[in-house]
Amino acid sequence: MVTIQQGLRDEGIEVSMAKLCRWFGQPRRTVYYKPTKAAPKA
Numbered sequence: 001m002v003t004i005q006q007g008l009r010d011e012g013i014e015v016s017m018a019k020l021c022r023w024f025g026q027p028r029r030t031v032y033y034k035p036t037k038a039a040p041k042a
Contacts, residue, residue, distance in 0.1 A: 001031045 001020055008015050021028045 001026065 001017065001024070005015060005017060005020055017031065018028060021031060
């Protein structure tokens with residue numbers, strides 16, 4: 001999603017992340033989600 005936003009920005013089109021998420025039907029939290037590695041169980 002970020003690459004789409006940057007590509008549009010390079011073409012001179014400014015689109016917010018919220019609007020892009022609405023267009024593609026994705027929740028914003030999905031875009032910003034960073035998986036964390038679970039602690040190893042001993």
